[in-house]
Structures are given as structure tokens and as C-alpha cells.
Amino acid sequence: MPERVAASQSKYRTAPEVVAEYIRDAIYRNELRPGQQLQQEELAVKFGISRIPVRDALRQLQGEGLVELYPNRGAFVSNPGVEELREVFGLRILLEAYALRMAVPNFTKAELELCASLLAQLESIANRADWSRTDQEFHAALYAPCRQPRTLGLIDNLRGSVNRFYYLYLSPESYGPDCLREHRQILKACQKKDADGAVALLERHLRNALKEVESISVQP
Amino acid sequence: MPERVAASQSKYRTAPEVVAEYIRDAIYRNELRPGQQLQQEELAVKFGISRIPVRDALRQLQGEGLVELYPNRGAFVSNPGVEELREVFGLRILLEAYALRMAVPNFTKAELELCASLLAQLESIANRADWSRTDQEFHAALYAPCRQPRTLGLIDNLRGSVNRFYYLYLSPESYGPDCLREHRQILKACQKKDADGAVALLERHLRNALKEVESISVQP
DNA sequence: GCTTATCAGATTGTATACATGTATACAATA
DNA sequence: TATTGTATACATGTATACAATCTGATAAGC
Structure with a gap:
């Protein structure tokens, strides 16, 4: 082989x-x-x-x-209905929390800096397409230190199949500020090696995203 | 569409x-x-x-x-190494526990009976191929009542990619009795609508399976 | 008027044929 | 002897051609 x-x-x-x-x-x-x-x-x-x-x-x-x-x-x-979106978000919360919890103790200095740099990029982005890509990269950088390729692949899949709905209808003005604040809090917790805190913040972050997607999915 | x-x-x-x-x-x-x-x-x-x-x-x-x-x-x-097997078992424990917890309150009488019947079949099976298939069906029947198709699909995938190693080297005589006892306990907890109990038993069940797979994977 | 049949047009599914890349064995060389 | 280069066989990748199936519109029947 x-x-x-x-x-x-x-x-x-x-x-x-x-x-x-x-x-x-x-x-x-x-x-x-x-x-x-x-x-x-x-x-x-x-x-x-x-x-x-x-x-x-x-x-x-x-x-x-x-x-x-x-x-x-x-x-x-693919065009998942609200039911499927809810299901996928449930899986995302489960898996991303799992990955982040394993990642926190493993963060190297370089990896923390990468997250910080991606976050800085996000702060200064206006157009939707760039936001989407950089947001994706920021989250990927958060989970990468868990060092489990298959887990990371699964997360990437799940994010890919639902996130486009998040970016589809929402303008950066409406979701940007909250989202950025949450990102900053999560990163801060990672820097302090506070796994429980980071995971709790991430779960809230994802639940907020689900709420947004639900609100736009019912009347498209 | x-x-x-x-x-x-x-x-x-x-x-x-x-x-x-x-x-x-x-x-x-x-x-x-x-x-x-x-x-x-x-x-x-x-x-x-x-x-x-x-x-x-x-x-x-x-x-x-x-x-x-x-x-x-x-x-x-595909030929995953021990590292990947460990990773997949970690994901299985996470996802199967998640699914079972959601399933327990939803079990219908018919679904409980299906599990019981599959378990009965397992008790009287000698050859390896049939054991493998029926074991798979029993677990699928346990999680099905969670009613989340995508979650069930993921679990099926993960099980499929590692279980063959479980069945590959172990003879029914060596793992059968323990495995069956654990199955019976899990089903009993489901019948009593004891989600916490069922999940705890399932996690132990899977951890035991991982231990077996690890022990055979290091010296193949 | 509404439902069901029918038939082009278009689109996908598959077989065949050819092009390209890879592996094995053997020869040439250091 | 070990290593590198080369030729051949073989497996995969892709284009073309044809068959099967679906879609949508029109026509026939109730």
C-alpha cells in the first residue's frame, strides 16, 4: 500500500x-x-x-x-430544512466543544498567535465572502491543536454544510459585533488555558448562531 | 429539486x-x-x-x-493505525452516548421489542460474520429512536470503519459473554427509561471494546 | 375543466477506446 | 554489491459515442 x-x-x-x-x-x-x-x-x-x-x-x-x-x-x-439545520448544529456543539476541550492544553505560542492574527483580520473585514472564509479559518485554528485529523475533518464537514446559511442572509453589521466579542472571549480563555471557560463560551457562541439561522430559515 | x-x-x-x-x-x-x-x-x-x-x-x-x-x-x-483507531473510538463514545441519551425517552414498545429480539439472536450465534451483522443491528436499533438521521449516519460510518478490527481477531468465545452481559444491561436501562444509566453502561462497553482492539492492534 | 397518455428534447448512465501515469524487471554503471 | 537508468507491462484517467431515463409540453380521454 x-x-x-x-x-x-x-x-x-x-x-x-x-x-x-x-x-x-x-x-x-x-x-x-x-x-x-x-x-x-x-x-x-x-x-x-x-x-x-x-x-x-x-x-x-x-x-x-x-x-x-x-x-x-x-x-x-444540498438544501437542508430547519430540522436538519438544528440537528447539525447539535452535532457541531457536541464535536466542537469536544475538540476545543482537547485543544486548550496543547496550544503552542505560534498557534495562539495565529488565532489572534485571524481575529485581527476579522475585525477589519467588510465584505461577506472574506468574512466567511476567515471565520472558518479562525475556528479551524482554534480546534487544530487537538491533533485529531478525523475529528477536525468531521467538524469541517458539518461547518461547511450549514454555515453558508449563516452567511447567506446576515449582514456583517448585524452579526459582526456580537460574533467578534464572543471570538475574543473564547481566545482569551484559551490563552489562560481555561478549557471549561472556553468550551462554555463556544457553546453559547454556537447556540447564538443557531438562533440566527433558525430565525431566517423559517421565512426565506 | x-x-x-x-x-x-x-x-x-x-x-x-x-x-x-x-x-x-x-x-x-x-x-x-x-x-x-x-x-x-x-x-x-x-x-x-x-x-x-x-x-x-x-x-x-x-x-x-x-x-x-x-x-x-x-x-x-483503508487501514487505520492505532492512533486513528483510538481517535475514532473517542468519537464513537461521544456520538453514541449523545444519540442514546436522546433515544431513551423516545423508545416505543415496538422498538424495545426489536432490541430484545436482536439481543436474543445474538445469544445464539456462533459464527463471526453473523455476530458482526447482528451486533451492528442491535446498536443501530438502540440509537434509532433519537430520530436524527444525520447523527445515525455518522455513527454508522464510524462503527463501520473500526468494528471490523474488533471482529477480525476476536473469537466469539473470548468476547461474547462480556459483550452480551453489557448489552443486556444497556437494554434493561433503556426499558427503565434510565438515560444516565444506559449512557454510562454504553460508555464502559465501548471503552472495553477499545481496549480489546488496542491489545490486538499493537502486535498484528 | 381536470386528469391521464404520449412524445420530443434534454440530461444522465454506461461501454468502448485511447492516453497517461506507475510499477516491476532487467541492464548498465559506479 | 548496491544503485541508478530504462523498457515493458499493467492499471488508472479521460474522451467519445451510444443507451436509458427523466422532464415538460402537447394531445387525448373522462
């Missing part, structure tokens, strides 16, 4: 990877809206390739929960 | 589904061993189809974590 490293080492990227990344990013940015159909031929000509690698990419994204495939009917950007 | 039901409604199964299910099952049964290569052509002729739907199936299984794909080199049955 090949070394596990091989997958990450490969410098040149395969066509399905490129396509998958494009679609994933477009979904995160809400350029592709929930429920929208993804046509194989359209994507194929866009990238100047045939439909086969496009199909591979769509399968991949199905595994990540971003796309739903219906045999003979096509691929659609 | 098609109704969500459509996916489960489709009575006739597509070729990739059939192939994926075969491979999945073979991995669960340890007919396909960790690290073993899966060749497209071989699978294609086995099912009398071309390599395209086989590739689809492999992509799907990659998403489920059962198979790892290396570009231009092939597909291999």
Missing part, C-alpha cells in the same frame, strides 16, 4: 479535485444556491474536460454532504 | 450502489483485508459492467472512509 503521505504530497492536482474545489468554494460563497442543479455538461465545458471527471467530483462532494445525487435526475446543491 | 424521498424510494438499484454495497459488506466481513488493493477491472468483470460505475462506487466508499484513493495508483481498503 502507498504511504498515507502520498495523497497530500501530490503537488499537481487532478481534474476532479480542481472541479470539486471550485464547486465547494462556490457553495460556501453562496454563488451556488441551495437546491440549485449542477449540470455535468455545463461544468465539463466550463473546465474544458469531459463529463467523467465532473461526475467524480460530484460523487466526492456527495460524500462531503454538500451535494445530493438523484439517479438519472442530476446533482443538486 | 426532487423530493428528498426520491433517493430512498428508488426501488431498482443502480450499478454503483450494488458494487459499493458488495465492497462495503466484504470489508465489514473482513473478506477484503485492510490495505488490500481494489482493482477496477477485476471488479468490473466480476459484475459484468464497465469500469465507470466501479469508479463511482469507489469514490462513494472513499467518502464513507472505507476506501482510500491514490491518484494513478489505485484504491485500497
Whole structure:
């Protein structure tokens, strides 16, 4: 069997990877809206390739929960209902709290500085797309020190499949201030190695986010 | 967008589904061993189809974590190391406890009876493959009343990617009695609607399983 | 008027064929 | 002898071509 490293080492990227990344990013940015159909031929000509690698990419994204495939009917950007959003937020609270609790004792100085720098970036961001990406990176940096790749992957998945709803309707003005304050508090607790405090703050942070998403999801 | 039901409604199964299910099952049964290569052509002729739907199936299984794909080199049955096994067991304890706690208050009479019947089946099973499947079904039946499809899917994934190691080396004689006793205790707690008790027993049950897997994983 | 059949058009699913990348064995060299 | 280079065989990646299925609009029936 090949070394596990091989997958990450490969410098040149395969066509399905490129396509998958494009679609994933477009979904995160809400350029592709929930429920929208993804046509194989359209994507194929866009990238100047045939439909086969496009199909591979769509399968991949199905595994990540971003796309739903219906045999003979096509691929659609996943469009979870309020019930599913609640469920995913429940899982996120569970898993992100779990990861953060394990992360807190492991933070290196460099990792704390990375979080601080991402937080500083967030303070000065106006447009929605950049906010979304940086917010994602900040949270990823918070959990990374738990050193559990599979756990981090799961969290990334869950965040990816619901966060776009958070960014879709809310303007930075409306959620920015509260969100930033919560981020600052969480980071401060991490710096003090206060795992219980950090986890409690994170849970409140996520519950607030869920409330926002629920309020916009009922009347779209 | 098609109704969500459509996916489960489709009575006739597509070729990739059939192939994926075969491979999945073979991995669960340890007919396909960790690290073993899966060749497209071989699978294609086995099912009398071309390599395209086989590739689809492999992509799907990659998403489920059962198979790892290396570009231009092939597909291999995933072969997690002890570190990863520990990590997955940690996630299992977290998620299965979460699901069981939500499930306990929801159990219907029929659901309790299903658990009891699966447990009875387990008592009288000798061969390893049947034990594995029924054990899986018993646990699934325990968590099902939480009524959270995505959570149940995640648990199924995690169980699938590590349980084969549990069944691989241990004989029913060695782990059967303890395991059965623990199952009986958990079910009894569910019948008494004792969520805390059931969760505590389940966590001990899983920690025992992890210990077994660790002890066999270090000297394979 | 409403429901059910029917039939193009479009889209996906799959087979075949070819291109590209990888692994093994063997020869050449230090 | 060990190491590097090369040739060959083999497996995977992708394009093209064709078959199967779905969608939507129109027409027939009640």
C-alpha cells in the first residue's frame, strides 16, 4: 500500500479535485444556491474536460454532504430544512466543544498567535465572502491543536454544510459585533488555558448562531 | 429539486450502489483485508459492467472512509493505525452516548421489542460474520429512536470503519459473554427509561471494546 | 375543466477506446 | 554489491459515442 503521505504530497492536482474545489468554494460563497442543479455538461465545458471527471467530483462532494445525487435526475446543491439545520448544529456543539476541550492544553505560542492574527483580520473585514472564509479559518485554528485529523475533518464537514446559511442572509453589521466579542472571549480563555471557560463560551457562541439561522430559515 | 424521498424510494438499484454495497459488506466481513488493493477491472468483470460505475462506487466508499484513493495508483481498503483507531473510538463514545441519551425517552414498545429480539439472536450465534451483522443491528436499533438521521449516519460510518478490527481477531468465545452481559444491561436501562444509566453502561462497553482492539492492534 | 397518455428534447448512465501515469524487471554503471 | 537508468507491462484517467431515463409540453380521454 502507498504511504498515507502520498495523497497530500501530490503537488499537481487532478481534474476532479480542481472541479470539486471550485464547486465547494462556490457553495460556501453562496454563488451556488441551495437546491440549485449542477449540470455535468455545463461544468465539463466550463473546465474544458469531459463529463467523467465532473461526475467524480460530484460523487466526492456527495460524500462531503454538500451535494445530493438523484439517479438519472442530476446533482443538486444540498438544501437542508430547519430540522436538519438544528440537528447539525447539535452535532457541531457536541464535536466542537469536544475538540476545543482537547485543544486548550496543547496550544503552542505560534498557534495562539495565529488565532489572534485571524481575529485581527476579522475585525477589519467588510465584505461577506472574506468574512466567511476567515471565520472558518479562525475556528479551524482554534480546534487544530487537538491533533485529531478525523475529528477536525468531521467538524469541517458539518461547518461547511450549514454555515453558508449563516452567511447567506446576515449582514456583517448585524452579526459582526456580537460574533467578534464572543471570538475574543473564547481566545482569551484559551490563552489562560481555561478549557471549561472556553468550551462554555463556544457553546453559547454556537447556540447564538443557531438562533440566527433558525430565525431566517423559517421565512426565506 | 426532487423530493428528498426520491433517493430512498428508488426501488431498482443502480450499478454503483450494488458494487459499493458488495465492497462495503466484504470489508465489514473482513473478506477484503485492510490495505488490500481494489482493482477496477477485476471488479468490473466480476459484475459484468464497465469500469465507470466501479469508479463511482469507489469514490462513494472513499467518502464513507472505507476506501482510500491514490491518484494513478489505485484504491485500497483503508487501514487505520492505532492512533486513528483510538481517535475514532473517542468519537464513537461521544456520538453514541449523545444519540442514546436522546433515544431513551423516545423508545416505543415496538422498538424495545426489536432490541430484545436482536439481543436474543445474538445469544445464539456462533459464527463471526453473523455476530458482526447482528451486533451492528442491535446498536443501530438502540440509537434509532433519537430520530436524527444525520447523527445515525455518522455513527454508522464510524462503527463501520473500526468494528471490523474488533471482529477480525476476536473469537466469539473470548468476547461474547462480556459483550452480551453489557448489552443486556444497556437494554434493561433503556426499558427503565434510565438515560444516565444506559449512557454510562454504553460508555464502559465501548471503552472495553477499545481496549480489546488496542491489545490486538499493537502486535498484528 | 381536470386528469391521464404520449412524445420530443434534454440530461444522465454506461461501454468502448485511447492516453497517461506507475510499477516491476532487467541492464548498465559506479 | 548496491544503485541508478530504462523498457515493458499493467492499471488508472479521460474522451467519445451510444443507451436509458427523466422532464415538460402537447394531445387525448373522462
